Amino acid sequence: MKLHNADLFAQRPAAVLLDLDNTLYAYAPCNAAGMAAAAELAYSLHGISAADFMQCFNDARAELKARLGPVAASHSRLLYFQRTIERAGFASQPFAVLQLEQAFWRAYLDAAVLFPHALDFLDDLRIAGVPAVIVTDLTAQIQLRKMILLGIDKMVDWLVTSEESGADKPAALGFELALAKLGGVEGPVWFIGDSIDGDMVGAKAAIDAVTLLKVDRGAVSHPAVDASFSDFAALRRLFARTSL
Numbered sequence: 001m002k003l004h005n006a007d008l009f010a011q012r013p014a015a016v017l018l019d020l021d022n023t024l025y026a027y028a029p030c031n032a033a034g035m036a037a038a039a040e041l042a043y044s045l046h047g048i049s050a051a052d053f054m055q056c057f058n059d060a061r062a063e064l065k066a067r068l069g070p071v072a073a074s075h076s077r078l079l080y081f082q083r084t085i086e087r088a089g090f091a092s093q094p095f096a097v098l099q100l101e102q103a104f105w106r107a108y109l110d111a112a113v114l115f116p117h118a119l120d121f122l123d124d125l126r127i128a129g130v131p132a133v134i135v136t137d138l139t140a141q142i143q144l145r146k147m148i149l150l151g152i153d154k155m156v157d158w159l160v161t162s163e164e165s166g167a168d169k170p171a172a173l174g175f176e177l178a179l180a181k182l183g184g185v186e187g188p189v190w191f192i193g194d195s196i197d198g199d200m201v202g203a204k205a206a207i208d209a210v211t212l213l214k215v216d217r218g219a220v221s222h223p224a225v226d227a228s229f230s231d232f233a234a235l236r237r238l239f240a241r242t243s244l
Contacts, residue, residue: 001234002219005226008210012242014187016125017178017203018156019169020136020143022194023214024118025150034108038081041103045096048088056087070171072163075138077101105142109149117232122155124236133158133178135191137168137198158182169195170202179207192235200224 003009021027035054042048048056060083068074081100085093125132132155136143140161147153158181165173179185191209193199201224203209212235213220213228220228229235 001227001229001238003227003238004221005210008188008226009238009242011188012128012239012244013130013190013210014185015131015133015179015182016190016192017133017135017175017209018191019193019195019199019214020134020146021138023192023199024152025112025114030108030111033111034077034104037107038100038104041100042084042088042096045099046085046088046090046093052088053084057081057084060084060087070162070168071166072137072139072161072168074168077104105145109145112146112150114150114152115232117236119151119155121232121236121239122152124239126155128239131157131182133160133182135160135169135174135178137162139163169198170205172202172206175203175206175209196220196222196224 018024035057039050039053042053043050057080061080064079064083065074073079078097078101081104082092082097085096122132134143134147134156136159138161140159140163143159143161147156147159158178160174160178160181162168162174165171165177167173169175175191179189189207189209190212191199191203192212192214193203194214196213200211200213200222203211204224211224211226213225215228215230217230227238
């Protein structure tokens with residue numbers, strides 16, 4: 001844990017906003033598991049090699065992100081796989097596309113595990129009466145499924161997705177909607193996430209949040225980062241030291 005602006009952590013937060021993906025659990029192994037399952041199925045259904053599948057997928061993803069811009073649909077695996085199949089030389093294949101999406105998310109969710117002490121931290125907030133809000137990009141359905149599978153659905157008070165707010169972070173809409181759902185907040189608001197541009201810069205600009213960056217190791221120095229941490233045990237200790 002590295003405090004870059006220690007004075008901001010003397011007072012207990014009035015609310016804590018958190019990113020979900022790669023903040024409360026590791027994204028990379030889940031995505032790798034999902035893509036492996038999808039590639040295997042694509043070969044079984046249409047004989048597309050793993051290398052060709054990945055090339056078509058990466059091109060499809062880049063194309064859709066460029067066309068759609070920073071909105072929830074730009075993360076849709078359903079759209080990614082639809083365009084992947086088309087780029088592989090096939091006309092619309094509704095059955096295959098739906099099967100690929102289901103295979104991806106099934107393997108992805110099977111690999112998802114909360115970071116150590118993340119659930120304990122959420123429980124600390126609950127016991128202290130500090131509301132927790134997930135503010136996340138992507139569509140609502142899959143984020144709700146993740147929350148239930150990870151066992152945090154009863155530990156979080158509110159959810160805001162970019163599908164609901166209308167724009168991905170760092171747009172102000174999601175941060176502002178989170179505070180609106182809380183009915184307004186008097187006192188400091190913490191935002192915890194893994195992205196400097198999306199989470200830290202966005203939360204600072206939109207709601208003047210106290211920002212905590214989740215990193216794999218070490219510390220990160222950036223004007224929009226008030227603290228950086230690599231494990232939730234350290235975050236629990238920081239929260240325990242705050243005063244009412």
